[in-house]
Amino acid sequence: MRIRPFYFFLIISAFMVSALGQQATPTPQLYSESTLRxxxxxxxxxxxxxxxxxxxxYLSNNIGPRISGSAQAQRAVxxxxxxxxxxxxxxxxQKVMVPHWVRGDERGEIVEFPGMAPGTTxxxxxxALGGSIATPADGSTGEVVVVSSYEELNQLGRERxxxxxxxxxxxxxxxxxxxxxxxxAYGQAVQFRGGGAIAAGRLGAIGVLVRxxxxxxxxxxxxxxxxxxxxxxxxxxxxxxxxxxETLAYLAKMGKVxxxxxxxxxxxxxxxxxNVIADIKGTEKPDEVVVVSGHxxxxxxxxxxxxxGCGVAVSMQVPYLLKLLDLKPKxxxxxxxxxxxxxxxNGGEVYGKAETANxxxxxxxxxxxxxxxxxxxxxxxxxxxxxxYFAPLSxxxxxxxxxxxxxxxxxxxxxGPLTRAGVPSFAPWFDTRTYFNYHHTAADTFxxxxxxxxxxxxxxxxxxAYGLANLEQPIPR
Amino acid sequence: MRIRPFYFFLIISAFMVSALGQQATPTPQLYSESTLRxxxxxxxxxxxxxxxxxxxxYLSNNIGPRISGSAQAQRAVxxxxxxxxxxxxxxxxQKVMVPHWVRGDERGEIVEFPGMAPGTTxxxxxxALGGSIATPADGSTGEVVVVSSYEELNQLGRERxxxxxxxxxxxxxxxxxxxxxxxxAYGQAVQFRGGGAIAAGRLGAIGVLVRxxxxxxxxxxxxxxxxxxxxxxxxxxxxxxxxxxETLAYLAKMGKVxxxxxxxxxxxxxxxxxNVIADIKGTEKPDEVVVVSGHxxxxxxxxxxxxxGCGVAVSMQVPYLLKLLDLKPKxxxxxxxxxxxxxxxNGGEVYGKAETANxxxxxxxxxxxxxxxxxxxxxxxxxxxxxxYFAPLSxxxxxxxxxxxxxxxxxxxxxGPLTRAGVPSFAPWFDTRTYFNYHHTAADTFxxxxxxxxxxxxxxxxxxAYGLANLEQPIPR
Numbered sequence: 001m002r003i004r005p006f007y008f009f010l011i012i013s014a015f016m017v018s019a020l021g022q023q024a025t026p027t028p029q030l031y032s033e034s035t036l037r038x039x040x041x042x043x044x045x046x047x048x049x050x051x052x053x054x055x056x057x058y059l060s061n062n063i064g065p066r067i068s069g070s071a072q073a074q075r076a077v078x079x080x081x082x083x084x085x086x087x088x089x090x091x092x093x094q095k096v097m098v099p100h101w102v103r104g105d106e107r108g109e110i111v112e113f114p115g116m117a118p119g120t121t122x123x124x125x126x127x128a129l130g131g132s133i134a135t136p137a138d139g140s141t142g143e144v145v146v147v148s149s150y151e152e153l154n155q156l157g158r159e160r161x162x163x164x165x166x167x168x169x170x171x172x173x174x175x176x177x178x179x180x181x182x183x184x185a186y187g188q189a190v191q192f193r194g195g196g197a198i199a200a201g202r203l204g205a206i207g208v209l210v211r212x213x214x215x216x217x218x219x220x221x222x223x224x225x226x227x228x229x230x231x232x233x234x235x236x237x238x239x240x241x242x243x244x245x246e247t248l249a250y251l252a253k254m255g256k257v258x259x260x261x262x263x264x265x266x267x268x269x270x271x272x273x274x275n276v277i278a279d280i281k282g283t284e285k286p287d288e289v290v291v292v293s294g295h296x297x298x299x300x301x302x303x304x305x306x307x308x309g310c311g312v313a314v315s316m317q318v319p320y321l322l323k324l325l326d327l328k329p330k331x332x333x334x335x336x337x338x339x340x341x342x343x344x345x346n347g348g349e350v351y352g353k354a355e356t357a358n359x360x361x362x363x364x365x366x367x368x369x370x371x372x373x374x375x376x377x378x379x380x381x382x383x384x385x386x387x388x389y390f391a392p393l394s395x396x397x398x399x400x401x402x403x404x405x406x407x408x409x410x411x412x413x414x415x416g417p418l419t420r421a422g423v424p425s426f427a428p429w430f431d432t433r434t435y436f437n438y439h440h441t442a443a444d445t446f447x448x449x450x451x452x453x454x455x456x457x458x459x460x461x462x463x464x465a466y467g468l469a470n471l472e473q474p475i476p477r
Numbered sequence: 478m479r480i481r482p483f484y485f486f487l488i489i490s491a492f493m494v495s496a497l498g499q500q501a502t503p504t505p506q507l508y509s510e511s512t513l514r515x516x517x518x519x520x521x522x523x524x525x526x527x528x529x530x531x532x533x534x535y536l537s538n539n540i541g542p543r544i545s546g547s548a549q550a551q552r553a554v555x556x557x558x559x560x561x562x563x564x565x566x567x568x569x570x571q572k573v574m575v576p577h578w579v580r581g582d583e584r585g586e587i588v589e590f591p592g593m594a595p596g597t598t599x600x601x602x603x604x605a606l607g608g609s610i611a612t613p614a615d616g617s618t619g620e621v622v623v624v625s626s627y628e629e630l631n632q633l634g635r636e637r638x639x640x641x642x643x644x645x646x647x648x649x650x651x652x653x654x655x656x657x658x659x660x661x662a663y664g665q666a667v668q669f670r671g672g673g674a675i676a677a678g679r680l681g682a683i684g685v686l687v688r689x690x691x692x693x694x695x696x697x698x699x700x701x702x703x704x705x706x707x708x709x710x711x712x713x714x715x716x717x718x719x720x721x722x723e724t725l726a727y728l729a730k731m732g733k734v735x736x737x738x739x740x741x742x743x744x745x746x747x748x749x750x751x752n753v754i755a756d757i758k759g760t761e762k763p764d765e766v767v768v769v770s771g772h773x774x775x776x777x778x779x780x781x782x783x784x785x786g787c788g789v790a791v792s793m794q795v796p797y798l799l800k801l802l803d804l805k806p807k808x809x810x811x812x813x814x815x816x817x818x819x820x821x822x823n824g825g826e827v828y829g830k831a832e833t834a835n836x837x838x839x840x841x842x843x844x845x846x847x848x849x850x851x852x853x854x855x856x857x858x859x860x861x862x863x864x865x866y867f868a869p870l871s872x873x874x875x876x877x878x879x880x881x882x883x884x885x886x887x888x889x890x891x892x893g894p895l896t897r898a899g900v901p902s903f904a905p906w907f908d909t910r911t912y913f914n915y916h917h918t919a920a921d922t923f924x925x926x927x928x929x930x931x932x933x934x935x936x937x938x939x940x941x942a943y944g945l946a947n948l949e950q951p952i953p954r
Contacts, residue, residue: 061592113539115556117547117548118552122541218915246922250538251538442696
């Protein structure tokens with residue numbers, strides 16, 4: 001007996017629903033035959049297109065680092081808007097006020113340690129965390145207190161922390177990342193980058209260093225956002241490389257270690273910037289929207305190729321491919337290049353707020369913000385009853401090794417406001433074994449993009465976007 | 478029939494001689510039974526000792542970068558001498574005049590390139606090459622000319638090079654390195670680091686950049702020695718990271734690219750420094766010497782753990798283990814920590830010259846200077862007839878996967894003067910797949926040392942040294 005593909009998907013869908021502990025129910029037609037045919041055509045075109053690759057190159061090589069508030073970020077806004085207009089899309093710039101933090105000089109040295117040659121110091125590779133205040137002009141100098149958790153710090157108490165520089169030396173679990181769980185490894189490590197300055201400042205520390213929250217073992221410091229808290233003294237905060245954390249911890253076990261850190265960042269008044277929003281109007285339900293997105297800002301150490309030039313580029317590629325293939329979605333597909341994901345999340349917040357009245361008409365939101373390694377499928381944030389609705393898309397993506405799907409509470413920070421309002425949300429599900437070796441470091445550069453793998457990301461993104469825009473049934477939400 | 482080990486080795490030896498196209502001849506006894514027993518004991522002790530590991534830690538973490546002429550290099554001389562005295566060895570410091578080049582600030586930026594946002598530049602990660610002159614205080618600014626060979630540069634000629642900054646963009650062949658031939662990949666790439674400033678200066682360039690001569694793809698610049706030539710204008714020379722070479726080449730294909738480089742190194746008068754020489758006197762032939770060595774100086778970006786703290790440490794470990802096991806070599810074993818391998822080779826030259834009259838009594842020289850990854854055996858520089866003399870040592874090392882041996886014209890730069898004078902010379906033969914990812918960069922730090930693999934290097938070094946010191950026959954030379 002030959003099972004026709006569509007019924008095969010129904011069986012799979014039913015099985016998945018059962019597997020999720022739900023009652024199997026007959027599923028109505030989800031995608032028309034012509035949509036399925038078009039999706040396969042779209043997949044093929046995405047896998048061989050160099051559109052996203054060349055746009056990632058331009059964003060990272062020609063424009064460069066795009067930290068929020070910078071001239072490069074503004075140039076990137078214009079570039080993406082121009083490219084979308086070239087495709088004939090309706091483009092609008094949505095104003096977003098963003099932090100304007102500017103990195104200055106940054107250097108560190110160990111000025112006292114067991115065994116040091118007289119008159120010498122040892123350089124520390126460090127980088128200011130985004131949002132950190134500056135040190136005094138001649139630096140902050142203090143004894144290093146090494147801890148590996150908030151509990152350990154708090155047990156030391158004010159008496160042993162006051163006037164010192166705290167090093168949070170919690171490892172990024174590379175073996176966990178190499179096992180495929182890069183995001184989990186990052187999640188464990190990143191808490192000290194965000195909250196370390198508050199915990200140390202509360203006990204009177206004069207500065208905080210955090211071991212880089214990434215997998216690099218190549219003397220690269222990992223920047224990223226940090227926070228202060230009202231009522232707690234603000235102290236300068238920097239990340240040190242894996243190697244420098246190891247060295248400081250080794251030396252501190254032997255005796256007194258003092259470091260001097262110099263950071264000269266400036267926090268300027270918030271700047272005006274923009275989300276770039278470009279629509280391909282739906283032919284049947286133009287008021288219903290599928291968002292496909294990435295974020296246009298980056299950190300400033302590398303050139304933001306992986307985080308998130310490529311995510312913007314694969315989003316830009318969706319309308320490009322639809323035009324190329326003359327495919328007209330039934331619902332509107334909206335490309336959004338969000339601004340200031342890294343440094344505030346303001347772009348996502350502004351868009352979410354502006355669309356409060358239209359959230360029910362946002363049928364889906366997709367964001368790609370975890371690099372461009374091989375996608376094994378997609379992550380979904382929404383009701384488990386909805387999963388079978390995407391099985392036909394997974395069946396198409398199976399040919400490129402991307403048939404997996406999984407429910408996850410949140411899948412992208414810019415689309416978070418939509419997700420939390422009940423908009424079914426999606427992200428490519430990546431092999432994250434290497435992403436965190438580069439992410440937020442100076443090595444996040446264009447050469448890290450593998451064109452074949454980027455093609456696969458572009459395909460997952462395009463198939464999801466066009467499939468959801470043409471879905472015959474509303475997604476349960 | 479049971480083949481006794483000794484005869485088995487004779488068979489192996491005869492086979493090897495045949496394989497080398499030589500006539501098989503009966504070999505007399507090479508090592509006494511007690512020597513062979515002691516060698517196995519020594520091997521076991523080396524594989525489990527942490528002596529070399531902790532000394533490598535001290536050299537790299539507590540003393541730090543040890544560029545020739547620096548206070549750290551001097552501190553390292555004192556440290557090694559003290560450690561050897563603690564073992565009861567006769568220690569002498571041999572005076573070596575060394576270059577005293579001091580790195581200053583260094584930065585680079587692309588100040589004009591296609592697509593640049595108005596008012597912005599893009600940072601280049603670069604590092605001055607050892608010996609480079611400084612740029613003017615406000616930097617050298619010029620258009621970038623990208624070439625991949627001397628031929629290509631010379632074809633451009635003075636007209637298209639004068640006043641510009643040449644980028645030698647020849648790749649380090651990572652796939653060759655990953656195939657096991659790291660040294661070959663390095664050999665191909667390093668020529669431009671050494672000679673690039675001469676070739677570009679001859680055509681009137683105002684500066685030279687070379688793509689880093691190493692396998693790192695982590696935004697690390699690779700320093701190392703460079704040369705000037707009498708009669709050719711001296712120009713500032715720096716290495717750019719893999720990523721920056723890629724970006725510059727990409728941009729230069731699109732249009733005009735100008736960079737500004739600022740380098741402020743200083744060349745101070747030559748400094749007095751020292752080789753550290755420590756002897757365990759031979760019991761039977763104290764005037765005959767086996768040298769076991771590494772170099773004590775390092776480049777200044779990392780902490781010289783791989784290059785070559787570990788080579789010194791495994792050399793120091795040989796007398797340590799002999800004392801520990803109460804083994805007394807028949808010939809003198811001489812530990813040498815050479816000074817200024819990186820920046821002149823003066824330590825090796827001085828020792829070689831001082832020993833001119835004693836070269837015939839140098840029965841062998843060993844140097845370890847390629848890191849601390851798994852050794853697959855040893856390299857030998859000398860007559861092919863000598864190879865069978867070492868087969869019993871290889872048979873012992875086979876247990877740790879280090880039974881290979883191979884003839885190579887030179888095996889270590891400090892012992893080069895000895896090798897060229899006919900002293901049979903040896904080096905551990907390493908798996909070089911990763912060494913050149915760290916070598917001469919800021920990431921050459923202690924964490925790169927795997928204690929198990931370092932133990933294996935220590936074992937190869939100790940077995941060679943003690944075996945050769947106790948060899949019953951003179952090595953053909």
